Amino acid sequence: MKKYSSLNNFLNSIRSDVVEKTITxxxxxxxxxxxxxxxxxxxxxxxxxxxxxxxxxxxQSWLAAGWQVDEVDQHDEYVRFRRIGRSEIRxxxxxxxxxxxxxxxxxxxxxxxxxxxLSKRFSIDxxxxxxxxxxxxxxxxxxxxxxxxxxxxxxxxxxxxxKTGNVPSAKMGFTNxxxxxxxxxxxxxxxxxxMRKDVHPKRDETLAEYYFRTNRHLxxxxxxxxxxxxxxxxxxxxxxxxxxxxx
Numbered sequence: 001m002k003k004y005s006s007l008n009n010f011l012n013s014i015r016s017d018v019v020e021k022t023i024t025x026x027x028x029x030x031x032x033x034x035x036x037x038x039x040x041x042x043x044x045x046x047x048x049x050x051x052x053x054x055x056x057x058x059x060q061s062w063l064a065a066g067w068q069v070d071e072v073d074q075h076d077e078y079v080r081f082r083r084i085g086r087s088e089i090r091x092x093x094x095x096x097x098x099x100x101x102x103x104x105x106x107x108x109x110x111x112x113x114x115x116x117x118l119s120k121r122f123s124i125d126x127x128x129x130x131x132x133x134x135x136x137x138x139x140x141x142x143x144x145x146x147x148x149x150x151x152x153x154x155x156x157x158x159x160x161x162x163k164t165g166n167v168p169s170a171k172m173g174f175t176n177x178x179x180x181x182x183x184x185x186x187x188x189x190x191x192x193x194x195m196r197k198d199v200h201p202k203r204d205e206t207l208a209e210y211y212f213r214t215n216r217h218l219x220x221x222x223x224x225x226x227x228x229x230x231x232x233x234x235x236x237x238x239x240x241x242x243x244x245x246x247x
Contacts, residue, residue: 004061011066012065046180049069107158118145130143145194150189179220191223211224
């Protein structure tokens with residue numbers, strides 16, 4: 001976070017009665033006395049509020065100061081920070097503890113299932129937690145799935161609609177973050193995000209179809225795959241056409 005320490009100092013200096021602060025990208029450049037990376041202008045995930053300090057270390061410059069990104073407009077180049085209240089911080093901590101205790105098992109099982117299914121489809125073994133250096137300067141990131149020849153590399157997302165059929169916004173943000181990591185890989189790799197098929201009575205599309213429809217402009221060649229756990233099949237979601245990839 002050293003590069004962004006001046007942003008941390010700036011946010012810490014704001015009066016405690018101020019709960020929202022909008023800053024232009026130009027103003028942030030002035031505060032940092034350096035340019036923002038290109039990712040800040042094209043990838044919404046760069047402005048994510050990660051639950052782990054290991055994810056997006058630069059985000060700790062605002063989270064450690066007690067702020068989180070509430071809105072970012074990469075076209076008009078501004079970001080709005082919202083102060084995190086003490087009660088909200090406690091709720092976030094409880095949520096993180098709860099999710100960490102419950103989700104890994106489900107996520108791991110889906111990851112293993114996806115590896116087996118994709119191995120059959122592509123006729124090559126898939127490994128879990130495959131490390132690869134990405135970015136500049138290079139930093140190691142462990143991708144959820146990768147074929148033994150590293151031709152196919154992807155991330156797994158075992159997400160669902162909310163109970164009331166609403167969009168799980170935070171989880172969609174994490175999916176964008178996965179796409180962001182995959183975007184660093186060469187174009188000759190088959191890059192993908194594999195999602196569990198999830199339907200809801202209030203929705204006329206699956207969650208994977210919704211994600212593709214609303215975020216296709218961010219994908220940059222990353223494929224969205226959908227696994228049907230009941231039918232033991234996998235398909236690629238592509239615009240209005242759904243391409244089956246199961247044998």
